[in-house]
Amino acid sequence: MKILFITVGGSPQPILTSVGSLKPDRVVFICSDGPKGSQSQIIGEGKPCEVRQGSEVVESLPNIPTQLGLGDKFDPDRDVILVSNPDDLSECYGKIALKVREARNNNANVELLADYTGGTKTMSVALAQVALDDKLETYVTSSTRQNVVKVERGERVRRATTSAVxxxxxxxxxxxxxxxxxxxxxxxxxxxxxxxxxxxxxxxxxxxxxxxxxxxxxxxxxxxxxxxxxxxLQNYLKYPQLREPILFLKRVMGSREAFAPATEDNFTAPESIKGHGYEIVEDVLLNAERRAILARYDDAVARLYRALELLEQVRLWEAYGIKTGDVDLEKLPETVRPQYETSRSPAGKIQLPLFRAYTLLQAFPDDPIGKLFESSVNRIQNALQVRNYSILAHGLRPVTKSDYRQLEAAIAPFIREAIASVVSEKSSSLVQFPQHWEI
The missing domain is CATH 1.25.40 (Serine Threonine Protein Phosphatase 5, Tetratricopeptide repeat)
Structure with a gap:
């Protein structure tokens, strides 16, 4: 079904031309109300439409639906939009938009057209704005004008070019x-x-x-x-607002590739920059921040936990060559080897969960992250109850914004301080995605 929304001005001819050319199944007329309004051309009795030459009325004609032969296709209660103030953009826009929504709700497959030729400038602007916002096909009826008042003769209906707008x-x-x-x-x-x-x-x-x-x-x-x-993204380094994030991506890829042998990740970076090695941890931490901004707090908490876990995994690999998924006892301090030997699985592997991995870091007496975790462990354990009871961990409780903020306050500063304790200040590279850019 094809429905045409059209503004009604001082002359019926552009409307007759538009409807005749576009051949809609239904026409919705947008008219000004009141005794001098254009509504009379649509619902007026007798011959309300006037053809003028200057100030002289040379012909009187029936209303436009009658001239179009719409018959029972026209329902004045359904197919007329009356605006009391045709120069009020808010009223015009609101009433047209409401009728457009009604048309879509009544028929999901309806084809909606708009012709904004007639009516006041405000009515035309309102219909054009609704057409742009609601993706109506937009048309204008035009000809070579002999004056600036109205389209007179030789009209042609053409598709309005709105793509650039x-x-x-x-x-x-x-x-x-x-x-x-x-x-x-x-x-x-x-x-x-x-x-x-x-x-x-x-x-x-x-x-x-x-x-x-x-x-x-x-x-x-x-x-x-x-x-x-x-x-x-590689071709967009030349744009100032994108350059630093994209360079950070190269450092993240370098970090991920360096850590890949410690896991079953077969990642190979197509391009990379050597950074401090912990950029992959920072990447997950920044991802948590983005999830929180989207109010996806369960997802954000899961990412905070993963960043905390990834930090100890990267540290054990980068500093000691230890894989938390398959621990080589020979790389552990001799004093703790027996207690980890007892953790060997039937498959022969020693695998470390988060807290045991941090405990292992503490077994290396000079490890800065191990020392920092020792002083932070109680605060982190308490905060992690939020994650443990969430539906993405072991419970069914939805995570609230305040829950997320509580966990973030415990974990994010710890991760940043931990990374800073093992890398030089110069190599810090954490860069959040841009929230706006120009290209």
Whole structure:
């Protein structure tokens, strides 16, 4: 079903031309109310439509639905939008938008068109804005004008070119809200809709594609697909707001590749920069922060726990060559080897959970992270009750914002202080994703 929304002004001819050209199944007329309003052209009795030459009325005609032969296809209670103040943008926009939503709710497959030729400037602007916001096909009826008052004759209905406007509105108004929340799936959906549903010019296609590449890259990175993220982001180092995060990605990949032999991760970095080695831990910590901004507190808490665990795993591997998933007793201090030998599984492996791994770090007397954990363990254990009772760990309790803040206050400063204790200040590289950028 095809429904045309059209503004009604002083002349019926553009409406007759538009409906005749577009052939909608239903027409919704947007009229001004009152004794001098354009509503009379739609619901007036007798011959309310006037054809004028200057100030002279040369012909009187029936109302527009009658001229169009709409018959029972026209329902004045359903198909007329009356605005009491045709120069009030809020009223015009609100009433048109409401009727558009009703049309969509009544038929999910409806095709909606808009022709904003007639009516006051405000009515036309309102219909055009609704058309852009709700993705109606937009048309204008025009001809070579003999005056600036109205379209007179030789009218043609043409598709209004709105792609550049839509692209600009999306990039300048819609995307910033998503980027502030790190909501890349929503941003990607908006951009892909532009490419799929709009007839874009070459320049606009390129612009949308640039933004889509960046959002795809950060979304992949946000899901820890570092190598694929790099393929999307590598060409954007030249943009100032993206340069530092992308360089940080290279350090994260270097850190992950260096740690990969300690796990079953077969990761190979397509590009990397050698950093302090703990960037992969920082990456998970920053990811937790992004989940919290999205109010995904259960996910954020799970990532905080993983960052805490990953810190001891990286430290044991980087400093002592120890894999927590398969401990080599020969690399442990002799005094503690017997107690770890008793932890060997039937498969022959010694595997360390989080607290036993930190206890092992304390067995190395000069290890800064081991010492720091010893002084922080009670605070961390108490805070971890939030995670233990969550549905993503061992319980069913949803994690609240205050729960997350409690755990973050215990774990995040510990991780940052621990990393700072084993690396030089110069090599600190923690960089959060940008919440806005220009490309």
């Amino acid at each position: 839509t692209v600009e509105r999306t990039i300048s108004q819609v995307l910033p809200a998503f980027l502030r929340q790190y909501n890349y799936p929503a941003a990607i959906a908006e951009l892909e809709t532009l490419l799929q549903e709009r007839e874009l010019s070459g320049d606009n296609v390129n612009r949308v594609q640039l933004w889509l590449d960046c959002c795809m890259g950060f979304d992949l990175w946000d899901r820890f697909d570092h190598a694929e993220a790099w393929l999307y």
